[in-house]
Amino acid sequence: MSETADLIIVGAGPAGMAAAATAVAGGLRVVLVDSGTAVGGQFWRHPPQEARPAIATEDLHHGLREYRALERELSAGRAAGRLDLRLAHHVWSAVREEAGFEVHAVDRREAPQETAVTLRAPRLLVATGAYDRQLPFPGWDLPGVLTVGGLQALLKGGGVAAGSRVVLGGTGPFLLPVAAGLAARGVEVVTVCEAAGPLAWLRHPGALLRNPGKWAEGAGYAVTLARHRVRVRPRTAIIGADGGDRVSSVRIASLDPDGRPRPGTERRIEADTVGVGWGFTPQLDLLIPLGCELADFEDGNTAVAVDDGQRTTVAGLYAAGEACGVGGAPLAVAEGRLAAGSVLIDSSAGPAPGRRTPAALRAEVARQRAFARALALAHPIPPGWSSWLTDETVVCRCEEVTAGAVRAACAEGGARDHRQVKQLTRAGMGWCQGRMCGPAVHCLASPDQRAYTPAERLVATPVTLGALADLDENQQETNKEYR
Ligand SMILES: Cc1cc2nc3c(=O)[nH]c(=O)nc-3n(C[C@H](O)[C@H](O)[C@H](O)COP(=O)(O)OP(=O)(O)OC[C@H]3O[C@@H](n4cnc5c(N)ncnc54)[C@H](O)[C@@H]3O)c2cc1C
The missing domain is CATH 3.50.50.60 (FAD/NAD(P)-binding domain)
Known part of the structure; x- marks a missing residue:
C-alpha cells in the first residue's frame, strides 16, 4: 500500500x-x-x-x-x-x-x-x-514492580487496577493521578514516596501563579488522596524490593539533600505491587x-x-x-x-x-x-540515587547487565556515556533498545551529568522480515510513481 x-x-x-x-x-x-x-x-x-x-x-x-x-x-x-x-x-x-x-x-x-x-x-x-524514565534499584526486576505509566495505562486503557496493596515511588506530580486513580478503584495505596522536598515548588512561585489550572488539578488529587488516607512522604525513595516469585515488600528510606538514604531511616512495607516513575x-x-x-x-x-x-x-x-x-x-x-x-x-x-x-x-x-x-527543576533525579544500587543490581534487564558491570566499564574501560557502556557490556542492546536502562546507564557513566540523548536507531520498532519483504515491493512501486 x-x-x-x-x-x-x-x-x-x-x-x-x-x-x-x-x-x-x-x-x-x-x-x-x-x-x-x-x-x-x-x-x-x-x-x-x-x-x-x-x-x-x-x-x-x-x-x-x-x-x-x-x-x-x-x-x-x-x-x-x-x-x-x-x-x-x-x-x-x-x-x-x-x-x-x-x-x-x-x-x-x-x-x-x-x-x-x-x-x-x-x-x-x-x-x-x-x-517513562526509570532508575533501577535492587529487586526492580521482580514481577509486580511496574512503571507508574504502566499502572496508569492498565487503569485507563483496560479498567484494570493492578494489585491490591500498592506502594508508589519516584518523583514528579504524575505520581498523584496514578495514586488517586488506583485509590478510586479500591486499591489500597499504602504510601507514595516522593524524592523531592515538600517546599521544592516554592522556589518557582512565578510559574505556579501563572498556571492556576494546575493548582486546581493538584488540589483535586490531594482531596482524593486524603479521602482514601493515602500518605505522601516527601524526600523518601523506594530503595529496594524483595520477594520470591513476585514482589512482597519494599524498602523505603528518607533521603539526605544529595539523595542518599539517611542511615537508620530504612523501613520495610508489605506490598503486592510497586509503581515507580522518575518523570519521562x-x-x-x-x-x-x-x-x-x-x-x-x-x-x-x-x-x-x-x-x-x-x-x-x-x-x-x-x-x-x-x-x-x-x-x-x-x-x-x-x-x-x-x-x-x-x-x-x-x-x-x-x-x-x-x-x-x-x-x-x-x-x-x-x-x-x-x-x-x-x-523539572523542582523534581530532579536525586544526585545520590546510585548509592542504593549494589553491584549485583540488574541495570539492563534485556541483556542482564549489572550495575557492577557498568561501573567496571566506566572505571576500567573508560566509558563516559551510555553508548560506550553499550559497546563494552551490551547494556541497551536488547529488545527495548535502551528505552528502559538508557537514562540510568547515562547517569552512571556521564561524570558531568550531561543531558541524556537516546542512541540513534534506524528502526523504531521491531518489524518482521515479512513486512520488510513487503517494503521492497512498495519501494519498487514508490520509484515507479516518482518516475
Ligand atoms: C505511560 C504514560 C502515561 C501518562 N499518563 C498521564 C496522565 O495520566 N496524566 C497526565 O497529566 N500526563 C500523563 N502522561 C504524560 C503525557 O504523556 C502528556 O502529558 C501528554 O499525553 C503528552 O501528549 P503528546 O501528544 O505529546 O504525547 P502522547 O500522549 O504520548 O502521544 C503520543 C502518541 O504517539 C504514538 N506514537 C509514538 N511513537 C509512535 C510510532 N513510532 N508510530 C506510531 N505512533 C507512535 C503513541 O502511541 C501515542 O499515542 C503520561 C505519560 C506516559 C508516558
Whole structure:
C-alpha cells in the first residue's frame, strides 16, 4: 500500500490530535498515524472502541471536554474526506526524500500478521510523546514492580487496577493521578514516596501563579488522596524490593539533600505491587535519524529543538508535544495547534482557522513551558540515587547487565556515556533498545551529568522480515510513481 497526502502526522495524542484537527480545518489532506488502537495518546488513553461500553474509565480523566471537541473535529475531517486516520499502525522509519518525506509503518490491525505501509507527503509532523524514565534499584526486576505509566495505562486503557496493596515511588506530580486513580478503584495505596522536598515548588512561585489550572488539578488529587488516607512522604525513595516469585515488600528510606538514604531511616512495607516513575523521556526515535537539532531540557533529557512555530531545523519537518520537552497535555495541545498553523502558512494554505491567533498560541506555549521548566527543576533525579544500587543490581534487564558491570566499564574501560557502556557490556542492546536502562546507564557513566540523548536507531520498532519483504515491493512501486 502506498499513499500520498499534504501532511503526515505521527502520534495521535493531545499534540497530534490538535495538529490534525487544525490542519484538516485549514483544508489540508492529512494522514494521522498512531500505533495505539484509539486516539488520545497517554493522557487521554481509552479502551479500544469496541470495549468501551463494558469498561468505564471516564472518571479517571481530565480535560475530557477538550478531548471530545477534538474528536468531533477529527470526525468532521474524516467525513469531508480530508483525514485518513491510521490506528494500529506503528511507524518504524521516516526518511527525508527530495519530494518530501517517506514514512514506513507496519499495519498491526490483524496482529500477529503485519502489513507494510508506505506513506509520503511534502511535510511531516512528529508528535510521538514520551515514555517513562526509570532508575533501577535492587529487586526492580521482580514481577509486580511496574512503571507508574504502566499502572496508569492498565487503569485507563483496560479498567484494570493492578494489585491490591500498592506502594508508589519516584518523583514528579504524575505520581498523584496514578495514586488517586488506583485509590478510586479500591486499591489500597499504602504510601507514595516522593524524592523531592515538600517546599521544592516554592522556589518557582512565578510559574505556579501563572498556571492556576494546575493548582486546581493538584488540589483535586490531594482531596482524593486524603479521602482514601493515602500518605505522601516527601524526600523518601523506594530503595529496594524483595520477594520470591513476585514482589512482597519494599524498602523505603528518607533521603539526605544529595539523595542518599539517611542511615537508620530504612523501613520495610508489605506490598503486592510497586509503581515507580522518575518523570519521562521524550520519544525521539524518528526525529534523531532525520538529523534534527536537539536541545537540552531542564529535566536532564534532550528534546527536539523547534522555533516559535514548532519547526525543527529540518525543512518541512515539525514537532509538537512531549518530543519537544515534557510539559503536560495542555502544552501539547497548544503546540499541536501552533505546529499545524505553521504547516498551513508554509504550504501557502492561508492562516489557521479557529479562535486563537498564532500570537495567542505562542504566549500559551511560553507560559506552559515556563511551568514545565519549574516542574523539572523542582523534581530532579536525586544526585545520590546510585548509592542504593549494589553491584549485583540488574541495570539492563534485556541483556542482564549489572550495575557492577557498568561501573567496571566506566572505571576500567573508560566509558563516559551510555553508548560506550553499550559497546563494552551490551547494556541497551536488547529488545527495548535502551528505552528502559538508557537514562540510568547515562547517569552512571556521564561524570558531568550531561543531558541524556537516546542512541540513534534506524528502526523504531521491531518489524518482521515479512513486512520488510513487503517494503521492497512498495519501494519498487514508490520509484515507479516518482518516475
Ligand atoms: C505511560 C504514560 C502515561 C501518562 N499518563 C498521564 C496522565 O495520566 N496524566 C497526565 O497529566 N500526563 C500523563 N502522561 C504524560 C503525557 O504523556 C502528556 O502529558 C501528554 O499525553 C503528552 O501528549 P503528546 O501528544 O505529546 O504525547 P502522547 O500522549 O504520548 O502521544 C503520543 C502518541 O504517539 C504514538 N506514537 C509514538 N511513537 C509512535 C510510532 N513510532 N508510530 C506510531 N505512533 C507512535 C503513541 O502511541 C501515542 O499515542 C503520561 C505519560 C506516559 C508516558
